[in-house]
Amino acid sequence: MAATLRDVAALAGVSIKTVSNVVHDFQHIRPATRERVRAAIDELGYKPNISARSLRSGRTGVIGLALPELSLSYFAELADAIIQAAERRHLVVLLEQTGGGDRDREIAMLSSPRLQLTDGLIFSPLGLSTEDAAMLNVGYPMVLLGERVFGGPVDHVTMHNVEASKAATLHLISRGRRRIAIIGAHEGEVVGSAVLRVQGYREALAEAGIPFDPALICNVGRWHRADGAEAMRALIDTGVSFDAVFGLNDTLALGAMRVAQVAGLRVPEDVMFIGFDALDETKYSLPTLSTIDPGRDEIADTAVRLLVQRIEEGVTPRVPEVYLADYTVIDRESTAG
Amino acid sequence: MAATLRDVAALAGVSIKTVSNVVHDFQHIRPATRERVRAAIDELGYKPNISARSLRSGRTGVIGLALPELSLSYFAELADAIIQAAERRHLVVLLEQTGGGDRDREIAMLSSPRLQLTDGLIFSPLGLSTEDAAMLNVGYPMVLLGERVFGGPVDHVTMHNVEASKAATLHLISRGRRRIAIIGAHEGEVVGSAVLRVQGYREALAEAGIPFDPALICNVGRWHRADGAEAMRALIDTGVSFDAVFGLNDTLALGAMRVAQVAGLRVPEDVMFIGFDALDETKYSLPTLSTIDPGRDEIADTAVRLLVQRIEEGVTPRVPEVYLADYTVIDRESTAG
DNA sequence: CCAGGCGGCTGCAACGTTGTAATGAAGGCG
DNA sequence: CGCCTTCATTACAACGTTGCAGCCGCCTGG
Structure with missing residues (x-):
């Protein structure tokens, strides 16, 4: 039902690969060809199949976000900020709840096959402790949030x-x-x-x-x-x-x-x-x-930025980065006088 | 790096398909073979590649959830309940925020390629209105939440x-x-x-x-x-x-x-x-x-159940179902006396 | 006038999985 | 004893995409 590269190629009278090249804005394409392909894409409403792309290229454009529970407002607002930050970088967020500080569930989540179609993970643990730092040495890009684990093998965004x-x-x-x-x-x-x-x-x-x-x-x-x-x-x-x-x-x-x-x-x-x-x-x-x-927005934006960086540089080992966000005291009625 | 069916098959001395059969618990496998394959899977830490599986089968095990914004507590609690309900059915949730009632963004979201790797969508609009009902006639399974659109072409979970x-x-x-x-x-x-x-x-x-x-x-x-x-x-x-x-x-x-x-x-x-x-x-x-x-949990559970039903029955057209959740009056101090 | 380079495009193979059809062996029945 | 069924397993072809190698024709420089 959905149009594929093959359909577009047939309609535009070019090869499958040329369509792919147009989609990816590769150089060395004659403007006339590009236009013809563009038109065919629009006509058929072609959208790339992400599963196939990901199978081939190993990337999905999806990042995982694992946090305790959305019904805690702090995490809801954090998730909001992270989803927005991800969107700015054309990424979608797959949200996983690990429950209110359940160490075993957090550990199980790290090797869940559900993360398979994810390029990396932003992880906000509540049950892990510093002794578990080694568990964070997973095979995929990850950014850690919060104050449960320090000195782990991954980038860490936290605050003062x-x-x-x-x-x-x-x-x-x-x-x-x-x-x-x-x-x-x-x-x-x-x-x-x-x-x-x-x-x-x-x-x-x-x-x-x-x-x-x-x-x-x-x-x-x-x-x-x-x-x-x-x-x-x-x-x-x-x-x-x-x-x-x-x-x-x-x-x-x-x-x-x-x-x-x-x-x-x-x-x-x-x-x-x-x-x-x-x-x-x-x-x-x-x-x-x-x-x-x-500094929630700062934290969210930095976490996504670091994760993207890790995803893009591949498996090159590097010293984990630690980022500390700025804070502000907000003075309201409860401390007036 | 990650083990594939091929690796497991080689180690267990069977064909690739037999491994696949073991993974899927198909019948007609000798217990001895099953054991050997299981052992190989464990030894290599094999996990199925979801992109490949999804490319082949057209299913991803991911459902989309589109709602206005998580920083509104109502939606945060709703998302929490839906993610839990999805998890019970072995589904993961991809969360998309459409902003606080922006009709155009909601419409754009419906045809976003980000939904490609999603088996279906639970959609809670805030900007659409009943005239937009036709827009919901998308090509994928969908369940509608809320009170913005009635009489649309899709299953609808709402309340009295x-x-x-x-x-x-x-x-x-x-x-x-x-x-x-x-x-x-x-x-x-x-x-x-x-x-x-x-x-x-x-x-x-x-x-x-x-x-x-x-x-x-x-x-x-x-x-x-x-x-x-x-x-x-x-x-x-x-x-x-x-x-x-x-x-x-x-x-x-x-x-x-x-x-x-x-x-x-x-x-x-x-x-x-x-x-x-x-x-x-x-x-x-x-x-x-x-x-x-x-009745938030009831709404969440029903929405996921209906969506799964739609996903499983394929494109068979059927009269859209409308489900109305029960409500309760909670009497607290603000109405005491 | 020809070698070499480059722009523009194509064909093929592979990513890891699963459905279908097919295979051989073992067992049951007339 | 041969035929048919059932079990256990396998070979093969796809799903839609992208990387790589290669092809053709035109332009340039010696």
Whole structure:
């Protein structure tokens, strides 16, 4: 049913290969021939068969994107940005969800045959840890996102977590707060966003001469709204005093903020809140949530750029590149005053 | 580099086709042979080349999903559900964003060569209208979502919009409210979620004997948080009295609720709020938002099921199927009392 | 005037898979 | 004992594309 090179060639009265050459804009084609072929292509509505092309050339024009789950707004906004960045480079995105931090599923995904028709992968793990770095030595181009694995064998796009987190904490300190709770720590974790952000927090405290109080560190399981809410409830129940909360991501901060308000705390008067990620919804919460903008578009664009680079240069081994995106502190109502 | 059928066949000492038969679990293979081939497959780490398979068989195991934008939570949650439903049927999803209701981009997408390696498409338009129904007569299997196009030539999964919307309105009425504002109407629109939901609203009013007041209908451009916020600001400025708000989706309702609160209105005492979509974040707003659960998982699962059915039955023309998902009213704090 | 170069085009083979038809061997039945 | 069926396996040809080698004819320089 669909027209093939053969059909176009027959209609234009040239060889199959000449049509292919026209499609690929090769040189050494007489303008008259080119026009004739173009006309035939339009008439038949010819579109190249990507499976055949890919079988022959080994390229599909599709990149894989593997992330935990789209229902976490952070990943939805990230996927949005990556799909747009890919489109700018004429690539389509095949989206794979690995679930909320399931290490085994993430590892299985890396060797899934579903990735076969993909030229490369942008991978945002949540369950892997640095010991798994070797697993990333797969046979295809890959770019790593996030803060789970460092020093792996692949290009890595991430951000200045420690500095950004320190800036967030200093922002609260500059507003006169000294009892700053953290929502979202991961007890016992060695590597990951949580660890880095807690580290930035501690550096800020140290710089300001504020003693570190472990009672202010709230551990959670995952980074959903419910976890933030639960952690805040627990914190209030302990009776510990606090005058500010740093949610290690926006979702945690929003969940926690709601519980604090229900408990009668005024934001920002009694407790200030700051989050991390600059989700769209932080602009519309009550009060609006201060947060850290991690430069999502920059991250997305760089990830796609690096992946394309890897795809194009083939298997030439090269020292993995690490790219750190810029961040900005966004000051909103939740830290006003 | 990657092992092919040929390599496996050579190692196992059988023909290429026998290996293929083992891979596909065809009958009439001696257990001993099967074992030998299996061992060879494992030893070489053989994975079928999907491009080749697809070239030969015309199937790729990939379905396309085209929706406006992932940064709208509704679509992010929908995509999540569809990807999971596809995975259950061993399909991968290629995600295409068409932007926030751009009709031309939606039409262009339908004939994009990027869809070449896709077995079919799940399409959620926002810019098309019923006059464009004929455009959906593409040459590949397709399932339509949403309320933009009715009576098109393809299977359609949608929901009881009018009834659900009527139920939402009746819920507010049952709480004693009579001045119910609508946020999210589309002036002049003939078909679409907005029209249907406003219709349900009017039916509820009629049933309760409440007069319809056009001053309570707030038009918006898109269905983002900012639009809900802006519409509410405008409504308050008009000085019209109202004691409840029906946001035609959750995002609008949340944006509007925030503005109302900033303006000093108490929710639910002064104004009750109800939304539509049952987004995760409605569970964590302050107050939590009552909403309509449109049966997202059911919609996702049905869409994938119908698409698979269309793909498998080939080009046999058949009367398009219309599936209507069930809804539920979720009663939360924003309508308490 | 001829060798050599180059522009413009074509033919062939291959990418890895699968459907069809065909093969030979073993077993059952009259 | 020969014929027919069933089992187990194989050979071959395609799917639509692209890389490579090659061909022809014209132009240029010596």
